Every structure is written in structure tokens, then in C-alpha cells.
Amino acid sequence: MALIELNGIKKVYRHGDIETEILKGIDLKIERGEFIAIVGPSGSGKSTLLYILGLLDRPSSGSYLLEGKEVLKLSDDELSRLRADYIGFVFQAFYLIPYLTVLDNVLLPLQYLPRESRKKKFSNIQPEKFAEEILNRLGLSDRKNFKPEQLSGGQKQRTAIARALMNKPELILADEPTGQLDSASGKAVMEILKELHREGKTIIVVTHDKEVASYAQRIVEIKDGRIVRCSSSSKN
Numbered sequence: 542m543a544l545i546e547l548n549g550i551k552k553v554y555r556h557g558d559i560e561t562e563i564l565k566g567i568d569l570k571i572e573r574g575e576f577i578a579i580v581g582p583s584g585s586g587k588s589t590l591l592y593i594l595g596l597l598d599r600p601s602s603g604s605y606l607l608e609g610k611e612v613l614k615l616s617d618d619e620l621s622r623l624r625a626d627y628i629g630f631v632f633q634a635f636y637l638i639p640y641l642t643v644l645d646n647v648l649l650p651l652q653y654l655p656r657e658s659r660k661k662k663f664s665n666i667q668p669e670k671f672a673e674e675i676l677n678r679l680g681l682s683d684r685k686n687f688k689p690e691q692l693s694g695g696q697k698q699r700t701a702i703a704r705a706l707m708n709k710p711e712l713i714l715a716d717e718p719t720g721q722l723d724s725a726s727g728k729a730v731m732e733i734l735k736e737l738h739r740e741g742k743t744i745i746v747v748t749h750d751k752e753v754a755s756y757a758q759r760i761v762e763i764k765d766g767r768i769v770r771c772s773s774s775s776k777n
């Protein structure tokens with residue numbers, strides 16, 4: 542069974558009498574453990590699709606099966622719980638909480654993890670210990686008590702990745718994760734995603750950077766709200 546199966550996903554925005562169809566019927570199957578890049582011109586609907594995939598937004602119509610289960614029928618609360626359990630999100634603009642330390646930013650998603658999953662996922666390690674392990678792994682242990690404003694762009698994005706990993710998600714979604722980084726920090730971020738993929742995580746990255754897309758196994762090209770091409774990446 543595919544991890545995710547989208548069928549006929551449409552997204553329409555209304556402004557007064559004017560309707561704009563942003564996604565015009567997206568069909569997409571994503572297998573567990575895949576590394577996918579979603580590419581396409583600015584305004585083509587990439588972020589809209591990623592937000593729908595990440596259960597942050599609902600489509601206007603269509604079907605979204607997560608492990609064979611239709612998630613669009615769920616209530617907002619149920620969606621939030623599912624999101625906390627399954628999905629880690631990384632954004633171009635980091636979205637770290639400015640008044641919290643790096644460590645507390647990383648621990649934040651824990652508050653949204655349903656109690657049952659928390660028991661299961663943290664039966665053999667304390668969450669605080671796990672957060673420190675992730676920070677250590679991402680080369681941030683000496684920054685754990687810093688505030689975001691004291692970090693470089695690359696360190697901010699690595700903190701955001703640490704936060705995305707906190708709830709041990711199946712799926713990591715990243716929207717232009719290197720968009721605000723210099724090329725060396727961007728490469729470091731992509732190497733981390735590549736390593737997470739090797740460890741079995743499913744990764745979906747939205748990008749308009751060919752170099753970033755080349756890390757993926759499969760490239761899905763969107764244009765004007767439709768998938769126009771699906772291809773294997775040359776590198777993998």
C-alpha cells in the first residue's frame with residue numbers, strides 16, 4: 542500500500558465572485574521511503590500542494606489516502622493529531638519561536654503529539670534526551686540555549702529540521718528549505734535530508750533549484766496547477 546495516494550485533488554480560492562482554481566486535479570502516489578522533489582515555476586501551486594500533503598490545508602475536492610485511510614473526512618482536531626504524529630514540516634522562513642531557546646523550539650511539537658503515540662515513541666528514551674541527541678547530531682549541541690536570533694541561517698534551518706524530527710515522523714515535508722541559505726549551508730541541509738532518507742524517512746521537498754531537486758529519486762513537475770511530468774532524477 543502506498544503511504545500517500547492523492548486522487549483528483551483540486552484547490553479553489555474565491556474572491557467575491559471570482560473563482561481561481563489553483564490545483565486542477567492532482568493524482569499522486571507516494572511510496573514509503575521515497576525522496577521526491579516537487580518543482581515548477583513560481584505560482585504553479587507547489588506550496589499549496591505541500592500544505593495539503595502536510596494536512597495544514599484542505600483541498601476543495603478530491604481524495605487523500607494516508608496508509609489507505611481517507612483523511613479528508615476527519616475533523617480539524619483529528620487532522621492536527623495525525624499531522625503531529627506523521628509529519629515534520631520545514632519552511633523556507635524557518636518559523637522558529639523567537640523567545641524560546643533552540644532546545645525549547647525543538648521540544649515544542651511534543652505538545653501536539655497524542656498521548657498514545659507519545660507513550661509508544663518515547664518508551665525507551667526521555668523526550669528531552671532525544672531532543673539533545675538530535676541537536677547533537679545536527680551539530681547544534683553548543684547552541685541549545687541560544688535564541689534563534691543568535692543563530693546563522695544554516696543553524697536556524699538545522700534547528701527547524703531538529704524540530705521536524707522531534708515527534709519521529711514518517712514523513713518530512715520541506716518548502717524551499719534552502720531558499721534563504723547560502724550555497725554551503727543549503728548543501729549541508731540537503732545532505733541532512735539525504736541522510737534521513739537513507740535511514741528510511743519519506744521526504745518531499747518543494748524547490749525551484751535544480752541542484753536541490755537532484756537529491757530526490759523522483760521529480761514531480763507542476764505547471765499551472767497540474768502535474769506535467771514525473772521523472773527519475775539523474776543522480777539517483
Ligand SMILES: Nc1ncnc2c1ncn2[C@@H]1O[C@H](COP(=O)(O)OP(=O)(O)O)[C@@H](O)[C@H]1O
Nearest residue numbers: 554555563581582583584585586587588589590
Ligand atoms: N490564500 C490564498 N488566497 C488566494 N490565492 C492564493 C492563496 N494562496 C495561494 N494563492 C495563489 O495560488 C497560486 C499558487 O500559489 P503557491 O502554491 O504558493 O505557488 P508556488 O508555491 O508554486 O509558488 C498563486 O497564484 C497564489 O497567488
Ligand SMILES: [Mg+2]
Nearest residue numbers: 587588589716
Ligand atoms: Mg511556494
